[in-house]
Amino acid sequence: MTSANSARFPELTVSGSPIDMGHQIGEHFRGQIVELSELVLERFNKGSQTKISWNQAENVARRSFGRVDEYFPDPLDELRGTAEASGVPVERLMVLNARNMLADTSEGCTSIMVSDEAAESGKGFAGQNWDNDPAMAPLSAVITRKGLGKASFTSWLQPGLVAYMGFSSSGIGICMNALNGPSNSSGLPWYFFVRAILEAQTTDDAVAAVKSAPRALTANAAMITTEGPLNLEIAPGSVESIEADSDGVLVHTNHCVHPEMTANNEQYSERIYGQSFERRDRGRGLLSAQLSNGKVSIDHAKALLSDHDGFPTSICRHPNDDVNTGWQRSVISIILEPGENRMHVSNGNPCENTYEIYNAG
Template identity: 40%
Template structure:
């Protein structure tokens, strides 16, 4: 994997102008990601392009009703890049086409009293084939907060932070999906009916508080479950999201919130016995908690960043570790830590290691 910085792009203006600038600048990455996205879905799910396009087409009016500005941006991207709108929508719904999640992550959010500056971090464990299509993209929409995401080209939103003090990391959460009406799609397209997840993430970046962020998710007809780790002006938080519930988890006493890839909210924990554990999720959570349990007192910001880097580089139970490497697991052995990121909204910076953080340095990127 290349040990270099990710490409960076800044766009500004109306929704359509944002899309046009993205389409012109990232034309090749968009086409490449569209070409590979369905291929990667087919690693675990049998699906035709025609069936996938039917899901994308069904999601389009739902997404447009929920966030018309986001669809206006995608239309601009499609026109400027020559990539069809349905193919761009396919990127947004691809995680709804699988029988299982397409990535696993370990995420943490720090804030007072644990450390004075709010920090958010995660390892993104997924398919390294997606690295060439990953960029650091800053959008400055007219009359809305600017935000920067570490994202694959074409996604309407992904991991990052905003000028309103919101930071977002994303974890897969094995739990029920929303089922399509009978006969709408042939199997295995059962969990594909609703507003695609990335559109709700986009609305979170436009929020200015934890309550507004949670409301942005609650007002969507949600298609799939997800864990959304946040830093907000009120402090660290995590949203455990299913089609039926949005549970807000905070920790005002400790200033620490940690999540991997299983449900922690009491009303959702029964799902942990119904769905297979995703690449040692419980063991990863336990390891992070053990490392945090060794820390005493309040940390300075540099010490907190060093701690986060130490956790994200940890090799306990290597190669199935927090810093994950290719291994012999028959299902997920090709997954590895594709990038590691630490987000500091108060200083407008992201620290990103492109590749496994044990052997790649964290580089600083400006946000917003």
């Protein structure tokens, strides 16, 4: 099906010092950032069993400043520039970046990674659906950052976030999944690690950056790199890597897979989102079936990400009657081709909306 909703997300390329890039983002997206800063807590509370006040949220954000400044000072300077240009207090922007530290929420996402050898084009790619709050779509954009002395990167995100799903000039593309496991309130917010991965010059540098700083959450980084697919299950106390299967593909959803992490699946079972095991098996099955007939193309990936097996918590998620999560949907579907300096993004469920192509700015 093709929907009339095929609009592209707004695009911006920024460059210069961190504070300069922040000023450019804050000036260009002032309206969206103001609206997002007012909505972020309301929308978070909609998906959480524990309701958080602004005072509690800003206290969490304030605790993050010192640690972020110690390990990732440049993105923090960017946030300060964004705050100055948009008129939104930097504490509110930190709430946005630390939102998944506030309390447990129910979020999905299915990620796939395909190696050069398994890809029909000969160049690997990664993709995912972002199952979340549809109110975030009008407040989202595609931003390319060209920082000084770092890899440049392009990502889809809400302006005010320091990074989200995207790809870099170093050939790294990152998707992500919420993951069940422990948290540490003294650790750093997740999106700063995503930023470090995207600004790294090599895959080794990206992994080292994740390991070198205290981590607040258990989360999953589903990556395609110049060396092939790489999945990092990241927890406060460990970082475990999962490489592609022998056929060159990898699928990850919302439960732990690495043997050192699977104990979380029982200990934190209440955090495993909608048919995570079934979605992973379904994704692997679809990729294996395709590989038995040849190789995996971008169109095959789009079909997989449009799959409705297991509805309502299928790979392509639609609103349903579930009291806690039925209001969510696949807000976007994204496929990253860092080797081609581009990504494909659907504005809404991929079964109903076309993918638009975004090149590095």
